[in-house]
Amino acid sequence: MRKKELACEVIRLLQKEYPDSVCTLDTGDAWQLLVSVRLAAQCTDKRVNETVPELFKKYPSPRALADADIRDIEKIVHPCGLYKTKARDIKACMNMLCERFGGRVPDTMEELLSLPGVGRKSANLILGDIFGKESYVCDTHCIRLTGRIGLTDGSKDPLSVEMQLRKIIPPEESGAFCHRLVDHGRAVCKAGRPLCENCVLSDICKNRNLNI
Numbered sequence: 001m002r003k004k005e006l007a008c009e010v011i012r013l014l015q016k017e018y019p020d021s022v023c024t025l026d027t028g029d030a031w032q033l034l035v036s037v038r039l040a041a042q043c044t045d046k047r048v049n050e051t052v053p054e055l056f057k058k059y060p061s062p063r064a065l066a067d068a069d070i071r072d073i074e075k076i077v078h079p080c081g082l083y084k085t086k087a088r089d090i091k092a093c094m095n096m097l098c099e100r101f102g103g104r105v106p107d108t109m110e111e112l113l114s115l116p117g118v119g120r121k122s123a124n125l126i127l128g129d130i131f132g133k134e135s136y137v138c139d140t141h142c143i144r145l146t147g148r149i150g151l152t153d154g155s156k157d158p159l160s161v162e163m164q165l166r167k168i169i170p171p172e173e174s175g176a177f178c179h180r181l182v183d184h185g186r187a188v189c190k191a192g193r194p195l196c197e198n199c200v201l202s203d204i205c206k207n208r209n210l211n212i
Protein backbone atom coordinates (compact mmCIF):
# COMPACT_ATOMS: atom_id res chain seq x y z
CA MET A 1 0.00 0.00 0.00
CA ARG A 2 1.38 3.43 -0.93
CA LYS A 3 1.89 5.90 1.91
CA LYS A 4 -0.96 8.16 0.84
CA GLU A 5 -3.35 5.21 0.68
CA LEU A 6 -2.08 3.97 4.02
CA ALA A 7 -2.62 7.44 5.49
CA CYS A 8 -6.23 7.54 4.22
CA GLU A 9 -6.95 4.19 5.80
CA VAL A 10 -5.33 5.16 9.12
CA ILE A 11 -7.32 8.39 9.17
CA ARG A 12 -10.56 6.49 8.49
CA LEU A 13 -9.98 3.85 11.17
CA LEU A 14 -8.83 6.29 13.86
CA GLN A 15 -11.75 8.61 13.12
CA LYS A 16 -14.13 5.71 13.70
CA GLU A 17 -12.34 4.67 16.90
CA TYR A 18 -11.89 8.15 18.38
CA PRO A 19 -14.62 10.38 16.92
CA ASP A 20 -14.33 13.01 19.65
CA SER A 21 -10.58 13.42 20.08
CA VAL A 22 -9.56 16.89 21.18
CA CYS A 23 -6.57 18.53 22.79
CA THR A 24 -6.35 17.39 26.41
CA LEU A 25 -5.09 20.79 27.55
CA ASP A 26 -8.01 22.95 28.65
CA THR A 27 -8.55 25.52 25.93
CA GLY A 28 -9.53 29.04 26.94
CA ASP A 29 -8.38 32.19 25.17
CA ALA A 30 -5.60 31.83 22.63
CA TRP A 31 -3.00 33.43 24.90
CA GLN A 32 -3.99 31.05 27.70
CA LEU A 33 -3.42 28.04 25.46
CA LEU A 34 -0.04 29.49 24.57
CA VAL A 35 0.84 29.57 28.28
CA SER A 36 -0.52 26.07 28.89
CA VAL A 37 1.44 24.63 25.97
CA ARG A 38 4.67 26.08 27.35
CA LEU A 39 3.93 24.58 30.77
CA ALA A 40 3.16 21.18 29.20
CA ALA A 41 6.78 20.54 28.20
CA GLN A 42 7.92 17.48 30.16
CA CYS A 43 4.74 17.66 32.24
CA THR A 44 1.33 16.01 31.98
CA ASP A 45 -1.62 17.92 30.54
CA LYS A 46 -3.56 17.00 33.68
CA ARG A 47 -1.02 18.74 35.92
CA VAL A 48 -1.04 21.81 33.68
CA ASN A 49 -4.85 21.95 33.76
CA GLU A 50 -4.72 21.85 37.55
CA THR A 51 -2.08 24.59 37.72
CA VAL A 52 -3.25 27.27 35.30
CA PRO A 53 -6.56 28.33 36.94
CA GLU A 54 -4.64 30.04 39.76
CA LEU A 55 -2.30 31.74 37.29
CA PHE A 56 -5.11 33.01 35.03
CA LYS A 57 -7.23 34.12 37.97
CA LYS A 58 -4.42 36.22 39.36
CA TYR A 59 -3.20 37.44 35.95
CA PRO A 60 -6.25 37.58 33.66
CA SER A 61 -4.61 39.10 30.54
CA PRO A 62 -1.34 39.00 28.59
CA ARG A 63 -0.48 42.46 29.96
CA ALA A 64 -1.07 41.39 33.56
CA LEU A 65 1.16 38.34 33.08
CA ALA A 66 3.83 40.35 31.29
CA ASP A 67 3.95 42.77 34.23
CA ALA A 68 3.83 40.07 36.92
CA ASP A 69 6.66 39.50 39.38
CA ILE A 70 8.58 36.59 37.89
CA ARG A 71 9.02 35.04 41.34
CA ASP A 72 5.28 34.85 41.72
CA ILE A 73 4.89 33.17 38.31
CA GLU A 74 7.63 30.71 39.30
CA LYS A 75 5.82 29.91 42.53
CA ILE A 76 2.50 29.23 40.80
CA VAL A 77 3.92 27.13 37.93
CA HIS A 78 6.34 25.22 40.17
CA PRO A 79 4.25 21.99 40.05
CA CYS A 80 4.81 21.79 36.27
CA GLY A 81 8.60 21.44 36.61
CA LEU A 82 11.35 23.48 34.93
CA TYR A 83 9.58 26.35 36.61
CA LYS A 84 12.30 28.97 36.27
CA THR A 85 12.67 28.56 32.50
CA LYS A 86 8.95 28.27 31.96
CA ALA A 87 8.18 31.38 34.05
CA ARG A 88 10.84 33.36 32.17
CA ASP A 89 9.49 32.26 28.77
CA ILE A 90 5.86 32.95 29.73
CA LYS A 91 6.63 36.47 30.93
CA ALA A 92 8.77 37.25 27.87
CA CYS A 93 6.20 35.71 25.52
CA MET A 94 3.33 37.73 26.99
CA ASN A 95 5.46 40.84 26.82
CA MET A 96 6.16 40.30 23.12
CA LEU A 97 2.48 39.58 22.49
CA CYS A 98 1.66 43.00 23.94
CA GLU A 99 4.52 44.93 22.40
CA ARG A 100 4.57 43.46 18.91
CA PHE A 101 1.14 41.94 18.34
CA GLY A 102 -1.21 44.25 20.25
CA GLY A 103 -1.98 41.58 22.84
CA ARG A 104 -3.32 39.14 20.24
CA VAL A 105 -1.87 35.74 19.39
CA PRO A 106 -0.62 35.77 15.77
CA ASP A 107 -1.93 33.23 13.29
CA THR A 108 1.10 32.39 11.18
CA MET A 109 3.81 29.84 11.83
CA GLU A 110 6.55 32.42 11.31
CA GLU A 111 5.12 34.91 13.80
CA LEU A 112 4.35 32.24 16.39
CA LEU A 113 7.92 30.94 16.16
CA SER A 114 9.20 34.45 16.90
CA LEU A 115 7.65 34.29 20.39
CA PRO A 116 9.93 33.22 23.28
CA GLY A 117 9.50 29.57 24.24
CA VAL A 118 7.32 28.71 21.23
CA GLY A 119 8.55 25.86 19.01
CA ARG A 120 6.95 24.18 16.00
CA LYS A 121 4.94 21.74 18.13
CA SER A 122 3.31 24.56 20.09
CA ALA A 123 2.85 26.72 17.00
CA ASN A 124 1.16 23.88 15.13
CA LEU A 125 -1.20 23.28 18.06
CA ILE A 126 -2.18 26.95 18.22
CA LEU A 127 -2.69 27.13 14.45
CA GLY A 128 -4.96 24.09 14.49
CA ASP A 129 -6.91 24.44 17.73
CA ILE A 130 -7.31 28.21 17.78
CA PHE A 131 -7.32 29.21 14.13
CA GLY A 132 -8.56 26.01 12.45
CA LYS A 133 -5.55 25.91 10.16
CA GLU A 134 -3.51 22.88 9.13
CA SER A 135 -1.71 21.56 12.13
CA TYR A 136 0.89 18.78 12.36
CA VAL A 137 1.65 18.46 16.07
CA CYS A 138 4.63 16.12 16.15
CA ASP A 139 4.80 15.14 19.79
CA THR A 140 6.14 11.90 21.21
CA HIS A 141 2.95 9.96 20.35
CA CYS A 142 2.79 11.23 16.79
CA ILE A 143 6.45 10.44 16.17
CA ARG A 144 6.25 6.96 17.69
CA LEU A 145 2.99 5.88 16.06
CA THR A 146 3.58 7.21 12.57
CA GLY A 147 6.97 5.51 12.59
CA ARG A 148 5.57 2.18 13.75
CA ILE A 149 2.64 2.25 11.35
CA GLY A 150 4.93 3.01 8.42
CA LEU A 151 3.67 6.47 7.57
CA THR A 152 7.18 7.86 8.07
CA ASP A 153 10.66 6.41 7.76
CA GLY A 154 10.86 6.05 11.54
CA SER A 155 12.75 9.27 12.09
CA LYS A 156 12.64 10.64 15.64
CA ASP A 157 13.26 14.18 14.46
CA PRO A 158 10.02 16.20 14.84
CA LEU A 159 10.71 18.44 11.86
CA SER A 160 11.45 15.50 9.57
CA VAL A 161 8.27 13.73 10.74
CA GLU A 162 6.23 16.89 10.19
CA MET A 163 7.55 17.32 6.66
CA GLN A 164 6.83 13.67 5.82
CA LEU A 165 3.28 13.93 7.20
CA ARG A 166 2.62 17.15 5.29
CA LYS A 167 3.06 15.13 2.07
CA ILE A 168 0.50 12.44 2.92
CA ILE A 169 -2.04 13.80 5.46
CA PRO A 170 -4.63 16.19 3.96
CA PRO A 171 -4.41 19.61 5.67
CA GLU A 172 -8.07 19.55 6.72
CA GLU A 173 -7.51 16.22 8.52
CA SER A 174 -4.19 17.11 10.13
CA GLY A 175 -5.27 18.58 13.48
CA ALA A 176 -7.78 15.89 14.39
CA PHE A 177 -5.43 13.19 13.11
CA CYS A 178 -2.70 14.26 15.55
CA HIS A 179 -5.14 14.42 18.48
CA ARG A 180 -6.30 10.89 17.63
CA LEU A 181 -2.72 9.66 17.56
CA VAL A 182 -2.34 10.91 21.14
CA ASP A 183 -5.46 9.02 22.24
CA HIS A 184 -4.35 5.87 20.44
CA GLY A 185 -0.82 6.16 21.80
CA ARG A 186 -2.10 6.44 25.36
CA ALA A 187 -4.68 3.66 25.09
CA VAL A 188 -3.19 1.07 22.72
CA CYS A 189 0.08 1.80 20.92
CA LYS A 190 1.93 2.51 24.13
CA ALA A 191 5.57 3.48 24.31
CA GLY A 192 6.54 0.32 26.19
CA ARG A 193 4.45 -2.54 24.94
CA PRO A 194 1.98 -1.80 22.14
CA LEU A 195 -1.28 -3.75 22.49
CA CYS A 196 -1.38 -4.86 18.86
CA GLU A 197 -3.98 -7.51 19.60
CA ASN A 198 -6.45 -4.73 20.50
CA CYS A 199 -5.46 -2.32 17.73
CA VAL A 200 -7.79 -1.19 14.97
CA LEU A 201 -4.74 -0.64 12.77
CA SER A 202 -3.31 -4.14 13.16
CA ASP A 203 -4.22 -5.22 9.59
CA ILE A 204 -2.34 -2.35 7.98
CA CYS A 205 0.42 -1.45 10.46
CA LYS A 206 3.97 -2.16 9.36
CA ASN A 207 5.04 -3.07 12.90
CA ARG A 208 2.03 -4.99 14.17
CA ASN A 209 2.92 -7.54 16.81
CA LEU A 210 6.08 -5.58 17.53
CA ASN A 211 6.79 -7.48 20.73
CA ILE A 212 5.84 -11.02 19.73
Ligand code: SF4
Residues within 6 Å of the ligand: 145, 148, 149, 188, 189, 190, 194, 195, 196, 199, 200, 201, 202, 205, 206, 207, 208, 209, 210
Ligand atom coordinates in the same frame (compact mmCIF):
# COMPACT_ATOMS: atom_id res chain seq x y z
S1 SF4 B 1 -0.57 -2.62 15.33
FE1 SF4 B 1 0.69 -2.43 17.18
S2 SF4 B 1 2.47 -1.20 16.57
FE2 SF4 B 1 0.87 -0.94 15.01
S3 SF4 B 1 -0.26 0.90 15.60
FE3 SF4 B 1 -1.34 -0.85 16.46
S4 SF4 B 1 -0.50 -1.11 18.53
FE4 SF4 B 1 0.91 0.21 17.39
